[in-house]
Amino acid sequence: MQVFFPILYSTLSSLIADDSEDSYVLQTLIIKIFFSFVNHHFPLDAISKELFGHWIDAFCTVLDFKTVRPDASSSVWKGKKWALKILNRVLTRYGSPGAVIKRYQSFAEWYVKAFSGQIISVLLNICEAYRQKSFVSKPVLSQTLDYFSSALTHSFSWKLLRPHFSLLVREVIFPLMSYTEEDAELWQDDPIEYIRAEAGDWGSVSSPANAASTLLSEACVKRRGVLNNIMPFCIHILSSESSPAEKDAVLHMYTAIAEILLKKAAYKSQLESFLVGHVLPTLHAPEGYRRARAFRLLEKLSEAKFNDQNIFAQVVDEVRKAACFDSELPVRVFAALCLSELVRCQEAARQFVAPHLHELLMRLLDCLRQTEFDDLNNVIEVLIHSFEKEIVPIAAEIMQTLSDIFLHLANISGNGLPDESNDLGDTEDLFEYRSIVATSILDNMESVLQVGEDNGNLVAELEPIVVRLIQSIFNHNLSIFFDEALTFVFSLTTNKISPLLWQVFDHLYPVFKKDACECFSEMMPCLHNYITVDRDAFLANPSHIEQVTAMCSEVFSMDDEERLQMHAAKLLEVILIDYRGQVDPYVPKYVELALARLTRPLVSSELRTLCLQVVIAGLLYSPMDMLHMMVEHPWPGTEVTILSEFLKRWLQDADCFLGLHDRRLCVLGLCLIISLPADKRTDAISALGEKYIPALLQLFSGLKKAYATKASNQNEDDSSDEESESEEDLDGKALGSDEDEVDEESVRYLEMLEATVSFIMFIYFYL
Structure with a gap:
């Protein structure tokens, strides 16, 4: 160069x-x-x-x-x-x-x-x-x-x-920062695109308005005196006979510096009068873009303190009405975003919203269907979590509407992509965007389920809606939503498993066959519920245990999938422990799977321990049969018996059994071995006689510590209050004219990154 x-x-x-x-x-x-x-x-x-x-x-x-x-x-x-x-x-x-x-x-x-x-x-x-x-x-x-x-x-x-x-x-x-002719054309021709551009959801990264907003905000934060110097100009525009577009530009400027105004005592104390004098009247402006701007500013100032609660009630009511009834779609959307922030930041707002919750949510869901604007999902989420008790009577209606919107968004053709594109861009871009929105909808459906988790009647009412949705996801192979569908299955099977949900079980194995590596981790908690929550129903249909066994067998046959194999081993162990005396034909198969995996190279000590636990659970299930099998066959590649090699590895890894359950299982297994009658104690067992007691003592010591840790954790209060940035913090950030901003933390990170890159380059080129 x-x-x-x-x-x-x-x-x-x-x-x-x-x-x-x-x-x-x-x-x-x-x-x-x-x-x-x-x-x-x-x-x-x-x-x-x-x-x-x-x-x-x-x-x-x-x-x-x-x-x-x-x-x-x-x-x-x-x-x-x-x-x-x-x-x-x-x-x-x-x-x-x-x-x-x-x-x-x-x-x-x-x-x-x-x-x-x-x-x-x-x-x-x-x-x-x-x-x-x-x-x-x-x-x-x-x-x-x-x-x-x-x-x-x-x-x-x-x-x-x-x-x-x-x-x-x-x-x-x-x-x-003024409203331009280009903005007006977009508002008129494509209000949905205007919403996305204004919210930064689908906007241009090279927007001069955004750059101007950033410059104004940075200057007010970083340099003393800038905020005080620009405020007279802003107040003059708002107080004079300026044009609507000019007043809108000033409100846009206020939006850029709203966070600073909330932290400066001199301005924070005047926010109520400012809102009453300049923002609330704009909520009724004849120009839709001005109403939208006022709601955007009010959203940013949602933490402002209102001394007059009558004014605050009026504010909340105006915002709610606009979110439901304003004639302009962008205004309804930005009013909804504003309302969610008021509800989230000020608990007093909830009493004014609660009586209108049903109508509000239905209007918001209709708006979500119309705009496919993901931020509305956040609004709905805030309302669900803020009004959990009030949601219960209308939960089924909300759930059905959310499900319908999801199915609309996920409407796919044979090639796996949406049938049509729209102004968002090409078909793949639309599919990606809709997938994000649809995922948020599923998250909100999960939130509604959580609201009713302690209400058996409500869960029974919601279950058919959710099951139909789950089946649609699986039947149409919407793999991008499998995680969320499996989360639904887990939630609905935690306490009780209905006949409808046993129908869902029959979908799991086909889903696994299509994409085992991607979905088995998320499927494992569901399978655990099916195995443990309703044992009689699980055993009533032989295909249930056959399918679980087939999935675990396939996972154990994979290469380089130790994380999945840990899940499979845990499921096998659970079946052996929970179904003692009921699954005799499967015990040799499960033990064989675990032993076979132990004969292959292992990276994770956790997987090794879990495989040992499967064999221990097999021994506890049927001691004599398992001991006979392990004595009769040699460990692959050696002349010693399986029992001899297994006991040696078990005792060597006694310190690897962590947690209460693992240690207890290990203790029970060792106690079984040492309590065998003399005529049942093989040479392999006797040869290691001096190692059993030390291993047990080590395990008991670990159990004692584990119980102490558990008790300590239950007594700890992990909650912590995050202190908001004070005005003193803000003033500390502001720089005098002779000061430079120094970011020491970023410098340390950059130094570390530079050293890492240099080392990698050295390895690549010289070694």
Whole structure:
């Protein structure tokens, strides 16, 4: 690169003078090469400081606005975009003193002082061009503001930027945060897409409005005095005869700094009067976008304290009504998001919502069906958990509606993808997005189930709805939702297993056959319930134990799946312990599976212990039959008996039995061995006679400690209160004009990451 970079720079310099589209294409290509060079790693010895300075000069020249083309697709804008990406990358990754690894610290100090003035001047010219109504592409404007957001953390850069910041707020940030014609078209033509873009759910990553919001927030948090300086401007706009769009922009600015206002005592105490004077009236504005903005701001200020509870009741009621009845879909959605935050943050809000809960939830579910907007799932979740008692009478209706919406979202064709696409993008993008929404719906259905888990009548009412859904997921092979379906099965089989759920059991083995590696871990708790909750029903149909046995056999035959084999071993052990005297034909098979796995290489000591426990459980189930079998056959590859090798491994691993159950099982097994009559005690058992008592003493000692730990854990209070960030914390974050932000924790992490990467590269190249 030391040879190549001077050639590239020379080529770029000559191209800059050429004002043709072909020249801009080549310039962009060279700039992208440089970006690739600095994107992940910057070898400082590959380029001299002098040449690096020339490159910065070239990038600043590319960013010059002497030639402006009002066409975002032109390569001239692509070149500017990539030049800005380089400047942002170098500043944030290598040029920020106090926030870079040791290798780049001296470079960072040199970079900030050597180039901040030049770069900030060029970027201010871009903002000036925007202020003068010249065309500036969205990515260029966004990254310009992103650079300012990063630069203001450095005192040297902030001194250069501070004199211009008030003008930036008034002439750049304020207009960018206004409601535009493009926003109006999107609202009118595709309100669902407007919702997603506004909420950042499906929005553009290069949005100038988002960049402006971030810059405003960062400046108010990081630099003292900025918040106080911009507030008079905001209040003036709100209090004067400004246009609706201008007032909306100010509320947008308030939304960006809402978190700071909640933590500054001087502003926190005035929030109630501000909301009454400027936000509540906007809830009835004739323009839908203004109503939506007011709800967005109210959502951010949901923790604001209301001294007048009548006003608070009015606020909650207005929000609820808008969520249910507003004529504009985006307003209903953003009012719903606001309401969930009010309910979550202020318990007093619940008394005003509870009488209308049924209607509210049905309206929200209808809105969810219409928009497929995942944030509404979060709203429904908050309401379910906040009104558990009130949910019970309407739980079945909620569950059925959620199920219907899920089935609509999961409507697939033969190729496994949705039948149609929509404005979200191509079919695969739509499928991925709908899958996220559908998963959240299943989570909410699980929440409703949890509400009724102690109400047998309610569970019986909900069960048919959930079972139909589970069967639909399995029958249509919707493998992406298998985990959630199996969670439902587990929940419904924990206390009682109905005939309907035994029908679900018949689906499990076919599901396992399709995708054993992916689903067996999630299936294991369900199988455990089926085995332990209703033993008579489990044994009543021979296919039940046959299917469990077949699944465990297949898992044990797999290579490199020790985690799954642990689950299988546990199931076999449970059957042997819980069904003593009832599953005689399967005992030799289970013991054989465990012994066979012990003869193959094992990585996990936990799996080894679990296999030993299966054999111990087999011995406890049928001592004489198992001992006879283990004496009659040799351990594979040796001349010693299975019993001799097994006892040796068992005693060697006595210290590996952990927990109460495992140790107790081991103790019972050893007690069985040493209590055998003399005529039943084989040579293999007698040969290890001196090791049984020490092993038992070790196990008893472990049991004593385990019981003590269990008692201690029951008495511990694990709850902890997280203290919210105080105003003093916020003031501590704010920086004076001569201070730099130093992120020591990030630096330590970067140093560790750098050392790890270096070690891996050394191993890869030299060993």
